[in-house]
Amino acid sequence: MSTSQPDDDRQRPLRYAYLGPAGTFTEAALRQVASPDEAVYLPQVDVASAIDAVREGVADHAVVAIESTVEGGVTATLDSLAVGSPLVLLREVLVPVQFTLAAAPGTALSDVRRISAHPHAWVQCRRWLARHLPGVVHVPATSNTAPAALLSDAAAQGSTADLGFDAALVPPPAVETYGLTPLAQEVADNASAVTRFVVVGHPGQIPAPTGADKTTLVVHLPDNEAGALLSMLEQFATRGVNLSRIESRPIGDALGRYSFSIDAEGHVSDERVGEALMGLHRRCPYVRFLGSYPRADAVRPTVHVGTSDAEFVAARGWLDDVRAGRAS
Ligand SMILES: O=C(O)C(=O)C[C@]1(C(=O)O)C=C[C@@H](O)C=C1
Numbered sequence: 194m195s196t197s198q199p200d201d202d203r204q205r206p207l208r209y210a211y212l213g214p215a216g217t218f219t220e221a222a223l224r225q226v227a228s229p230d231e232a233v234y235l236p237q238v239d240v241a242s243a244i245d246a247v248r249e250g251v252a253d254h255a256v257v258a259i260e261s262t263v264e265g266g267v268t269a270t271l272d273s274l275a276v277g278s279p280l281v282l283l284r285e286v287l288v289p290v291q292f293t294l295a296a297a298p299g300t301a302l303s304d305v306r307r308i309s310a311h312p313h314a315w316v317q318c319r320r321w322l323a324r325h326l327p328g329v330v331h332v333p334a335t336s337n338t339a340p341a342a343l344l345s346d347a348a349a350q351g352s353t354a355d356l357g358f359d360a361a362l363v364p365p366p367a368v369e370t371y372g373l374t375p376l377a378q379e380v381a382d383n384a385s386a387v388t389r390f391v392v393v394g395h396p397g398q399i400p401a402p403t404g405a406d407k408t409t410l411v412v413h414l415p416d417n418e419a420g421a422l423l424s425m426l427e428q429f430a431t432r433g434v435n436l437s438r439i440e441s442r443p444i445g446d447a448l449g450r451y452s453f454s455i456d457a458e459g460h461v462s463d464e465r466v467g468e469a470l471m472g473l474h475r476r477c478p479y480v481r482f483l484g485s486y487p488r489a490d491a492v493r494p495t496v497h498v499g500t501s502d503a504e505f506v507a508a509r510g511w512l513d514d515v516r517a518g519r520a521s
Pocket residue numbers: 212216217218219220258261267290311313314335336337338364388
């Protein structure tokens with residue numbers, strides 16, 4: 194991805210909105226996309242603000258978490274992308290996730306009664322906390338480093354007593370960044386936890402197919418139709434398109450109305466993916482294309498007999514012949 198773009202005939206660095214403050218896992222994802230030397234980093238208080246910064250033209254791109262091995266889909270991201278002016282995903286980045294329990298210097302593990310943590314971090318450390326700090330109270334934080342910054346500022350002013358928490362779950366590098374003391378390291382329950390982040394931008398050029406791509410969609414089903422979900426899934430299955438994620442989110446206008454957030458293997462320029470999208474367009478009242486982009490793990494899909502590009506093209510040629518009276 195290029196990191197500069199024309200602006201009134203000038204080259205200016207791209208601006209990236211992301212969940213801050215400094216040192217979040219989101220920032221680690223952003224560093225894989227563009228270094229702070231060549232891009233402008235715009236930390237935001239939450240995921241929705243990062244995405245809105247792109248819609249409002251304050252940022253060129255947003256980097257946001259979309260899925261984690263422990264919690265599944267990041268609902269704030271899925272919901273922000275599902276409505277509002279159209280945006281697309283341009284790239285995905287994987288970040289291994291581990292946590293340190295940290296506090297201001299002078300705090301001991303035995304002092305800890307209340308821990309500030311992002312809700313996803315809390316869930317990822319739940320079993321460790323139950324075993325080592327039973328009864329400890331969760332104080333929700335807006336990001337993994339927001340409480341680290343508060344602890345650091347309060348310690349600099351002489352006391353952390355009024356903060357409402359004694360310690361925080363933070364990304365390991367943030368311990369040093371914010372001058373904290375580690376109380377316990379590697380406290381995540383799943384040592385191989387990974388969070389998937391995406392780069393969000395305005396619709397325009399779609400990243401070129403690599404052979405190992407992903408396509409993200411939002412789909413609504415027809416109301417009150419038996420088998421509507423099955424019919425939607427068949428659009429993928431009959432074309433040999435595997436799904437790597439599907440989850441339902443409330444549309445929000447009435448009980449029982451859900452939209453489906455889907456990651457499909459392949460690129461919109463693949464014949465089988467294009468055919469599946471046309472099937473969705475015919476069967477479903479609403480389909481939002483959220484982009485085709487290279488998979489971070491570079492895993493190529495298994496192409497089943499009868500679903501390769503060449504076989505779709507040959508089938509279309511055969512039909513043209515039939516329609517023109519040339520078929521034998
Ligand atoms: O980027 C961060 O550090 C965050 O606080 C966000 C977030 C998330 O939204 O899932 C990112 C990675 C971890 O899975 C926990 C929290």
